[in-house]
Amino acid sequence: xxxxxxxxxxxxxxxxxxxxxxxxxxxxxxxxxxxxxxxxxxxxxxxxxxxxxxxxxxxxxxxxxxxxxxxxxxxxxxxxxxxxxxxxxxxxxxxxxxxxxxxxxxxxxxxxxxxxxxxxxxxxxxxxxxxxxxxxxxxxxxxxxxxxxxxxxxxxxxxxxxxxxxxxxxxxxxxxxxxxxxxxxxxxxxxxxxxxxxxxxxxxxxxxxxxxxxxxxxxxxxxxxxxxxxxxxxxxxxxxxxxxxxxxxxxxxxxxxxxxxxxxxxx
Amino acid sequence: xxxxxxxxxxxxxxxxxxxxxxxxxxxxxxxxxxxxxxxxxxxxxxxxxxxxxxxxxxxxxxxxxxxxxxxxxxxxxxxxxxxxxxxxxxxxxxxxxxxxxxxxxxxxxxxxxxxxxxxxxxxxxxxxxxxxxxxxxxxxxxxxxxxxxxxxxxxxxxxxxxxxxxxxxxxxxxxxxxxxxxxxxxxxxxxxxxxxxxxxxxxxxxxxxxxxxxxxxxxxxxxxxxxxxxxxxxxxxxxxxxxxxxxxxxxxxxxxxxxxxxxxxxx
Numbered sequence: 001x002x003x004x005x006x007x008x009x010x011x012x013x014x015x016x017x018x019x020x021x022x023x024x025x026x027x028x029x030x031x032x033x034x035x036x037x038x039x040x041x042x043x044x045x046x047x048x049x050x051x052x053x054x055x056x057x058x059x060x061x062x063x064x065x066x067x068x069x070x071x072x073x074x075x076x077x078x079x080x081x082x083x084x085x086x087x088x089x090x091x092x093x094x095x096x097x098x099x100x101x102x103x104x105x106x107x108x109x110x111x112x113x114x115x116x117x118x119x120x121x122x123x124x125x126x127x128x129x130x131x132x133x134x135x136x137x138x139x140x141x142x143x144x145x146x147x148x149x150x151x152x153x154x155x156x157x158x159x160x161x162x163x164x165x166x167x168x169x170x171x172x173x174x175x176x177x178x179x180x181x182x183x184x185x186x187x188x189x190x191x192x193x194x195x196x197x198x199x200x201x202x203x204x205x206x207x208x209x210x211x212x213x214x215x216x217x218x219x220x221x222x223x224x225x226x227x228x229x230x231x232x233x234x235x236x237x238x239x240x241x242x243x244x245x246x247x248x249x250x251x252x253x254x255x256x257x258x259x260x261x262x263x264x265x266x267x
Numbered sequence: 268x269x270x271x272x273x274x275x276x277x278x279x280x281x282x283x284x285x286x287x288x289x290x291x292x293x294x295x296x297x298x299x300x301x302x303x304x305x306x307x308x309x310x311x312x313x314x315x316x317x318x319x320x321x322x323x324x325x326x327x328x329x330x331x332x333x334x335x336x337x338x339x340x341x342x343x344x345x346x347x348x349x350x351x352x353x354x355x356x357x358x359x360x361x362x363x364x365x366x367x368x369x370x371x372x373x374x375x376x377x378x379x380x381x382x383x384x385x386x387x388x389x390x391x392x393x394x395x396x397x398x399x400x401x402x403x404x405x406x407x408x409x410x411x412x413x414x415x416x417x418x419x420x421x422x423x424x425x426x427x428x429x430x431x432x433x434x435x436x437x438x439x440x441x442x443x444x445x446x447x448x449x450x451x452x453x454x455x456x457x458x459x460x461x462x463x464x465x466x467x468x469x470x471x472x473x474x475x476x477x478x479x480x481x482x483x484x485x486x487x488x489x490x491x492x493x494x495x496x497x498x499x500x501x502x503x504x505x506x507x508x509x510x511x512x513x514x515x516x517x518x519x520x521x522x523x524x525x526x527x528x529x530x531x532x533x534x
Contacts, residue, residue, distance in 0.1 A: 242410075244409045245408060248409040251406060251525065252521075255402060255521060255522065256525070259526055
């Protein structure tokens, strides 16, 4: 049997991991300091546990228990069972897919570990929106990329919203955070990768040409507003553009990532 | 001079178009019944007016006035000037890019008008998320599609969030809503379009093959969860899939749209 613990007091201290989920800043502090992250929705919770992340606890309304029985039973972590109204009161929002899990963060691997055996890598500079980070992981995983490297300022891919949008791709895709922003691209070139920066510069090469024949590829994506920094544009081996209709200024970074990954995988 | 009207009472009835922007249901009723929609952010406001939509009024904090002077001056519509704190109080959220406009909705064109001269058309079935609808318009416009047809249940592309995510692509891309869901695809085939439904069915043709050599193309996209309905899958001339990595279940509909548009435009 799973360790079911019915709770009817929203102030119960055992629910600390699940409070104030709409307050991004507060959550970021809490999660970093306690070394946890949240998975939301039965499918994503199952993927986190299956991928080997250790659950601290689960929280759900009674009707989600059956669906997750195969996950709850073997884990041994406490399962806090609350009415749906109480779930909403504790978390601060309506949890559509009913189940939450709090899981233990793991130390990030080194860049070398992440790159080991990888042929196609996404390198993401300063994408600060959790939705976009999640979408980048999901598209990268679906379209044949092997790993993700994040610049120091990128949003947290284990933040609840990133995990949800990414449908848990962050659990299985090897990734880490770069510590040296300035020399990140030359350091990849030195490891045998061709770094191709996606840009809107009109003199850039169309993406299909830019990746043609490249063996180990590091596809570099920039932030939502200004795009890739001057430093990274200059440090990249090649600059590539997705050809667009006249008078259209850009694609959303998640859409651009999907197109670039699709094209790159067929290089 | 623009018609500047300073307001310091958040209850002022002239602000009715801008109230309770976080309440989606309430806004949907209000906008339909009053025949208005909102544009948010200086860039998107400018695009709406440039595309010929008639402003009822503008609302902004003082520091946005200069930036939009070229739009405000010729329009003649009242410009309500509020402190940033008051803007937040009226709208119910922090308006990052400071400027809002309320504009008059226009009657939708007929399907024939929208298809006139179009070679590549997106046909969207039951995508109910405003963010996804906005992303589909933006990617379609950027990647060479000429028009969009929405099924009766799709989310409103003129809802504030759709407009914002789409960066105003909905203002220039011809679009309308289908009234006959059941025979929508046969009716497109009868007009000389090849309807290609994007699906996850493993026996579907890879998208590059499915669109190869097609002259007038109607690319059919399905809803976030279940995908394209059985009726539409059966009614489509062809079924296409974006090849994905093993064990990955799907791309987000916006990412899939971007890839499919990119590939289709190169057919």
